[in-house]
């Protein structure tokens with residue numbers, strides 16, 4: 105038995121061999137024919153067939169197989185081996201479901217596949233069903249294993265970081281053993297992102313085979329990249345099994361998060377564009393909506409907000425052309441610094457004696473939408489909410505609760521916590537004309553206890569995320585006009601799961617423009633520019649020109665977070681000019697294809713091109729390079745070779761721009777923004 109999943113340019117082929125192993129037979133280019141399932145008797149008395157064959161969804165405990173399993177479970181009699189046998193298949197044009205059943209126990213496993221033909225991407229998830237009458241405890245329930253062609257060695261690309269320093273790109277050779285990337289922090293985390301790209305060591309931005317993927321999950325996750333002693337390389341992806349358990353009661357189904365993965369022969373840039381296209385067309389809620397230019401005073405005022413001062417910032421923001429005014433932290437009950445207030449989601453009566461409405465109306469009269477900051481999952485011990493419900497936080501009953509930024513985490517798995525948040529935020533959104541919410545999360549978990557959990561306390565890891573999704577989704581459905589930003593102290597919650605709810609991502613609290621350039625390029629390996637919020641602020645060397653700051657932020661969803669009350673008339677006029685320029689080209693930036701042309705030795709260049717290849721925008725930057733130096737030479741990408749394009753007053757064929765390219769002279773902290781027009 106063989107099943108083929110074909111996208112426009114790729115094929116994913118699965119089969120069952122005579123011994124009953126479900127195997128991956130091919131993942132790569134579409135071919136006229138594909139390999140048949142192979143057999144194996146193992147190797148010596150030390151390795152069974154499972155150790156050698158490319159199993160599609162291996163389980164723990166059966167045969168001499170010591171590679172990473174995707175599924176580990178304990179049945180009620182204590183048996184810990186899962187033996188799956190192929191049962192049936194259902195295939196449509198775009199989907200395949202393979203049903204496997206345990207040979208002895210009442211456990212059904214369904215492997216679900218969905219084809220995104222245009223994006224050359226396949227989505228996978230699993231459902232696990234207890235068809236018996238005693239509970240089954242799941243200890244690992246990964247989403248998918250992806251195999252690469254055997255016999256070769258591979259390089260892994262991944263992204264790491266920490267607060268204020270996210271989106272660092274790594275490329276490393278995979279050698280025998282298991283390389284783990286993961287989050288144990290109850291959220292996606294700044295530290296690793298659930299994304300991988302794998303290549304043979306010869307892929308560039310524009311050339312070479314690349315296999316890539318990402319998990320749509322905003323909690324603990326794990327990627328295991330394994331090379332076996334039989335030169336087989338595979339990547340498994342799913343929920344983290346660190347401290348994980350899930351009790352599958354009789355009749356219940358457990359559904360894993362979705363993993364998306366694809367293949368291209370056109371290098372790392374093409375892999376990113378496949379993901380961008382998938383996210384824009386199939387994941388983002390308001391993907392077609394033009395992202396507005398926002399103003400946010402956080403970096404200037406911190407918690408010091410009130411009606412009068414925010415009105416003044418709003419007036420200047422409107423004057424320079426902002427379209428959305430967001431009030432950040434500091435606006436709610438008792439919030440004068442980070443020691444109090446979280447959880448009490450109503451306007452502070454000292455700062456806003458007449459509530460939020462006068463400010464919102466003022467902002468609306470200035471022609472802007474109004475947005476607000478929230479941190480729903482958090483509570484300060486110094487708050488009315490905590491005083492009323494100290495048991496609502498994640499904690500171990502007999503242990504100290506470790507505060508971070510003076511706050512504790514609400515147990516989002518609890519229905520009463522979910523109901524409280526839905527009620528409070530729903531009221532805010534119903535009573536006010538709020539069009540944008542920045543949903544923040546400013547710490548990671550500690551003491552991960554849930555004393556009165558209905559089942560195993562370790563279900564917290566998954567149920568917490570389900571709780572976040574439930575609250576967010578309920579509010580989103582009740583208030584479809586709201587645009588949501590996912591923020592977690594910057595880029596701590598950026599993943600394809602949250603992008604089913606959030607429209608935009610705050611990628612880092614680090615807004616220093618030269619550092620941002622690499623961050624933005626690396627963030628763009630996964631996420632499209634219409635999700636990437638980028639503000640012009642005062643951070644960094646004051647000698648960095650305003651134009652440079654704007655050009656950096658124009659590469660995504662432009663915002664302003666600088667102290668605009670100190671800007672001179674000339675600075676305001678310049679800001680207004682760049683905001684206008686952004687509005688002129690933002691449809692290309694937000695919806696077009698992105699090409700990372702250059703990222704080396706202080707030079708950066710990024711090109712945006714409309715899907716019809718007719719119009720584009722080119723940005724180039726020089727950060728700091730000591731003299732003597734050479735100019736930046738770049739070759740464009742993605743143009744139609746036979747058409748003529750005009751760039752900065754010069755016309756050449758697309759082929760010329762892509763082969764000969766152009767030389768750009770820039771001084772330190774110089775930048776350019778040039779239109780690309782097909783003649």
Ligand code: DGJ
Nearest residue numbers: 402432433591593594613
């Ligand atoms: C962290 C965010 O990343 C900042 O932009 C700001 O919203 C602060 N939190 C507010 O506390």
